[in-house]
Amino acid sequence: MSFLSIDRLSKSYRKNEVIRDLSFAVDRGEFLVVFGPSGAGKTVLLRLIAGMVRPDRGRVLLGGSDITDDNPEQRDIAMAFQNFALYPHMSAFDNIGSPLRAAKVGEAERRRRVEEAAKLLRIDHVLGHLPRALSNGQKQRTALARSLVSEPSLLLLDDPLRNVDAKVRYEMRLELPRLLRARDTTVVYVTQDYKEAMALGDRIAVLADGGFQQIDTPERVYNAPASARIARLFGDPPIxxxxxxxxxxxxxxxxxxxxxxxxxxxxxxxxxxxxxxxxxxxxxxxxxxxxxxxxxxxxxxxxxxxxxxxxxxxxxxxxxxxxxxxxxxxxxxxxxxxxxxxxxxxxxxxxxxxxxxxxx
Missing domain, CATH: 2.40.50.140 (Nucleic acid-binding proteins)
Known part of the structure; x- marks a missing residue:
């Protein structure tokens, strides 16, 4: 049985049907990259899975349980955004530990888990700093540490490397799969960067016109694109x-x-x-x-x-x-x-x- 199952999910805003009868499944521990152009509905899809937006129809199942009507805090899901979304008045330590504080995790356990996540992401030396004193790369790692610290069964990443420089993007493309596989974390990762999709994904799901046009391994998406449109999206210079x-x-x-x-x-x-x-x-x-x-x-x-x-x-x-x-x-x-x-x-x-x- 698949760990995450999306069953005929649909969402419209006024007359614009962003997601239409979308169905797919993700295995436990899999790293699925959702790739598509701007405005394709990638972020809407993540928000539907996280419970931040309710679907017009369809279901979201996690571990075999229907969570469609559950509130976000009831779902064993964490999400990191492309704009970092850090609390400006809180230190990196407190930002990372905020989900644990909300869950009333004890102080000693909270400190242990924050320091462990920070060490994994190599930001343990800036835990006492406010966000304004952090570089964009450190902010991104802080946001990722916050999403990991609660040890969620499912991690949703909304284009998290978009606002960092090329060096940090390259480093994180190498580090993220290693870090997440070590924790056996199931990941749905959104990006507009085809190179990022090729580097990170166990599979790539190409989203356009409200649905997935192809779901396959990076090698198959590149070497056997399902359409001319998909072929054009992968490659620089283009096909x-x-x-x-x-x-x-x-x-x-x-x-x-x-x-x-x-x-x-x-x-x-x-x-x-x-x-x-x-x-x-x-x-x-x-x-x-x-x-x-x-x-x-x-x-x-x-x-x-x-x-x-x-x-x-x-x-x-x-x-x-x-x-x-x-x-x-x-x-x-x-x-x-x-x-x-x-x-x-x-x-x-x-x-x-x-x-x-x-x-x-």
Whole structure:
């Protein structure tokens, strides 16, 4: 039996149906990441699970018990917010210990648990500080410690790393799974950052249009997206979505003929999705490659991104390891752009219906 079960949950605000007949389940100890664009209803979903908002219909079950009508304080659930939500007049110690104080936990036990949580999150040296004396990273760790100190059976995290700097985000992406798995905590984690979703989740649930469009492992969401829309959400630079038309035994893409070797669906038209890392660029003409001009080359982490333009105006992104000098010496000045050829790795491509965007 699943630990957390959501059964046909729905919530509307006036005429806007934010969550519609949503059903899913989370196993005990699982780290589920809810990923989606701004306004998709991710925070509303967490508030429904926490009991801060009541659903229009549907049920929330925790450990097999229906908690839909329970008040927030009756649920064995803790929640941490992206804006920290710390009491400004209370020290970090008192902020972390506030749930235990509300539950009338004894002072000695309260101190033990606060200090243990603070040590785990490496903020034990700032327990006497007020929030205004803490860095954003320390504030976030304080908020996380407060959510963990009551040892909840379910932890809801609402984009908790959004307001911290890149270094802290990177550190917490490494630390959070270790910390939470050590406690066997079940987690529902909300984020708009696809890299965060890929790094943290045992599974990713992609939320859009009031429902989950795909729930799967990070590897499957990236390598087998259920739709062109999902494929576009995962990747930087984004996936190339190219109109493709059947032409004999191959496809016509960007006014060029591409051999298929049985890799594409048997239909007259479709959309071909090619990740930038699966576009191979060469200055030497190659059979089955698309003639392009190299419009721009820019570094991105350990790779370089190239913006290519085919003869019919189609733009194609390519991504190659730094040090791969397709154009020795860089792009020339002026309006002239180097001529090159882009070969699409058909074996690693994705194909979607033209009208619906669904995977085929």
């Amino acid at each position: 190339n979505l190219l109109p493709a038309v059947r032409s004999g035994a191959g496809l016509r893409v960007a006014s060029s003929e591409i051999a298929l070797d049985g890799a594409a669906p048997d239909r007259a038209e479709c959309t071909m999705g090619v990740r930038p890392e699966d576009v191979i660029v060469s200055l030497e003409q190659a059979s089955g490659a698309i003639p392009v001009e190299i419009d721009a080359v820019t570094p991105l982490n350990d790779r370089q991104v190239m913006l290519l333009r085919a003869d019919d105006g189609t733009e194609i992104f390519a991504s190659q390891p730094q040090g791969t000098h397709v154009v020795p010496g860089g792009l020339p000045s002026g309006r002239e752009r180097p001529r090159a050829w882009a070969r699409l790795d058909v074996s690693r491509s994705h194909f979607f219906e033209t009208a619906s965007g669904a995977r085929v």
